[in-house]
Amino acid sequence: MAMFVLALVVLVGWKLFQGSQLTLHKFGWRFLVQSDWDPVNENYGALPFIFGTFVSSIIGVLIALPLSVGTAIYLTELAPNWLRQPVMMLIEMLAAIPSVILGLWGIFVMVPWLRDWPFPFLKKTLGFTPFFQGPIYGVSILAAGIIIAIMILPIITSVSREILRSVPDSQREAAYALGATRWEVTRIAVLSYAKRGIFGATMLGLGRALGETMAVTMVIGNRPEIAKSLFAPGYTLASAIANEFSEATTEVYLSAIFELGLVLLLVTIVTNIVAQLLIGNFGVGKRVPAGH
């Protein structure tokens, strides 16, 4: 099984590599650092997509992480037994919502709401920083980050929960015996023991976030720009591939799309490997994240 997955990944990577020969030769490393994406003049730079991918993913992780870890702590350390299973099931149901449905909800419910309430509020309170300036369209990198947070919440929560559950009770007892309160036990015995694993869970969530396509495409605005403001529309590698491969009429254009795919594949693989290495130490989470 592991061999099969490895072979598949190598094969896909090789195909992407072959498919992107044209742009690899034509632009070299410039492809990664150039910010023009101009199919008409056959000039291709992936920087806006790389930027959009990372910024939206990082926003997603920053939002999801405290919520997920908080929930995982609540579920393993605090919640009464009868409540644990139902809450976890609810969270796992969130993961079962198809991306496109979440995207629809994003467009018709979340984005208008963000545009009318939270975004103007952010602009008023944090508008002095460059990140919350400029016109508010609703569709934006920030909206994409929020959708991503919703999508990666279940995975980070459930892996963190397994990590926390793998903390030996002898660690908790050591802290309790010193007269620690529940919260102190969680802090000194549980979280410090689990922090590497939780970092791994976060990386796993990041891996998901980077490749998330459908829902993000629907709320990010799809404009290959690099703007400081999080209210501005953006574009991600995955969205660009999904949107533009059918329009890629020239060979160079197609090659550029393939190269975007190659970049995305490499980035997600590296992230996932790091995540698995961190989590693997805890003897849990030996799961391969599902693709999109």
Next chain:
Amino acid sequence: MTLNSIPLSRLAGQATGIEASSVTPSPVAFDVRDLNIWFGSHQVLFDVALQVPARAVTAIIGPSGCGKSTLLRSLNRMHDLVPSARMEGRITLFGEDLYSKKIDPTLVRRRIGMVFQKSNPFPTMSIAENVTVGLRLNGLRKSDLLQERLETSLRMAALWDEVKDRLNAPAISLSGGQQQRLCIARALAVQPEVLLMDEPASALDPIATAHIEDLILDLKKEFTIVIVTHNMQQAARISEHTAFFYLGKLVEFDTTTKIFTTPAQKQTEDYVTGRFG
């Protein structure tokens, strides 16, 4: 020795499980009365009553599964953390009801140090941090005071000389015996009144065990110590009083000399002479 040769008066005393006057001339630390403990519907301790003398070592012996750890953990309210555990009875420490509604269980545990069978230092903390963590929980921040207590505790645990040059090394870089002494230092640092030890040397080699035993003999000058052990020689070497448990009942509680030379109960005699268990 057969059951028939035991004077009736002794038997009567044993039937209640205590013989306070003959056993405890020194002040009483723990006074356990009518203690019954269940896990779910499974009763583990039956009507246990015993008085643990202060500033002495009391050993708890008995075959495995007889409820020794369960008794020990009731003394610092560790069962509060096990949802299925239920307790009846009364336990006082120096006259104060440990299970009173008014008392905060975390404060109880702060007064009563505990050392576990398997050493459990905090792996992400250094040697020094492990020792001072309880103090820092109590809000102690002054570094010279922490430093002082760090040294005192490590000295009391007979570990200072071995670690004084690497206090900031990770706790898990120590050997098994050192880790257990580190756990003892950690328990001592918060200056508890009592030290509970659950087979603290059972995972250690003979040299490390001897270290721990010497340490216990030293500590009993200042602390009340209750130690669970399955090692009869160890109980004989270090304790003044010994309680023998069998199937959740306190069979006999007396001076260690008595338990090991002229026990009142046949079961005790069989156990200490190695005929079962």
